[in-house]
Amino acid sequence: GGIDIDAGSAGINVDSTGGITVGGTNATGVTLGKSDTTVTVAGSLDVNGTVTTIDSANTYIADKFMIIASGSATDTDGGVLIQNSAGAGYALGYDSGIDRWVFDADLAHNATDIGPDAYVGVIETGTGHGDSQAVPIYGGTTNGVGTIYIDTDAGDQGIWIYS
Known part of the structure; x- marks a missing residue:
């Protein structure tokens, strides 16, 4: 019992x-605990629910990598939102529909996808002519516009911008 x-x-x-x-x-x-004490959880902490709220002045995370959209069965958008008003803010995220990192200047706090206002600039390097290189890693042929490629070969240096 x-x-x-x-x-x-x-x-x-x-x-x-x-x-x-x-x-x-x-x-x-x-x-658990009082507002002026520390509550320690030994071992792993698993929180189940639809919303987890942390109301602290500063949050310290020792992990070197953070997984967002964990458990997704398909490619999905995800990112980080800095709230600037009730329910909206500035976001840096990954847009899975265009396979590229993007910025969104007015993303709702409950958004499920990100709409790019601007793209994150990407610099790729290699030892071949930029005009003979494959399409950009992020964005591909359709959304890779603006990617910078730098030829690092000592005898054939050059910079290309994918358009």
């Missing part, structure tokens, strides 16, 4: 495997 502690609308349950469930029966929130 397990242990149940129920104080009206709140409850704590420890099941027979040692799993702990803390929650309210009337959709009440759960608070």
Whole structure:
């Protein structure tokens, strides 16, 4: 069996495997710790839900890489939004429809795709003539306009802009 502690609308349950469930029966929130203390979670933290809100002045992330749109079954847009007004802001993101990094000057905080206002400039290098190189890595033949290619061969240096 397990242990149940129920104080009206709140409850704590420890099941027979040692799993702990803390929650309210009337959709009440759960608070851990006090505002002037540190709450430490040993091990991994898995948060399930539709929105995760972090209200802190500064957030430190030790990971070197962050995965956005994790678990996507198909190519999808994604990025980072800096909010400048209620519900909108400036975004840097990847537009999967055109296979290119883009900027969006008015992206809604609940957007599911990004509409480019400008493209991120890309510089590619190689040792062959720029006019004989393959299409740009980002954007391809249709949306790779503006990509800069630099020939690094000592005897045949040159700079090309894909248009």
